[in-house]
Amino acid sequence: MRSIEKQERIARRHRRVRQRVFGTPTRPRLNVYRSQGHIYAQIIDDTKGYTLVAASTLDATLRKSLKSCSNIEAAKAVGKLLADRAKAAKVGAVVFDRGGRLYHGRIKALAEASRESGLTF
DSSP states (O other): OOHHHHHHHHHHHHHHHHHHOOOOSSSOEEEEEEOSSOEEEEEEETTTTEEEEEEETTSHHHHTTOSOSSSHHHHHHHHHHHHHHHHHTTOOBOEEEOTTSOSSTHHHHHHHHHHHTTOBO
């Protein structure tokens, strides 16, 4: 499969998911973006269009402790960091937006690590 076709499939899935997933002040949206080299996660209140909490493999606290930024261990570390920051911002429950990617691999690792650290979704 060509990379253009793959990107189009991801974009179609993302549009389909975003029609159903919407973040509110009581349950903001946990958005995950995965590139080849890094993984990014944000908790967003869609009613205000405001990012409440963000974490990624580019954070200085994680860069020092990670061997690679593009593996499952890095995704788990981002999920744990995001959940800790969400607790500090008094966010307990979220809706999960996987960004058009399949719930597998790094996306799944981030979600499970954030669940283990206290987020509910």
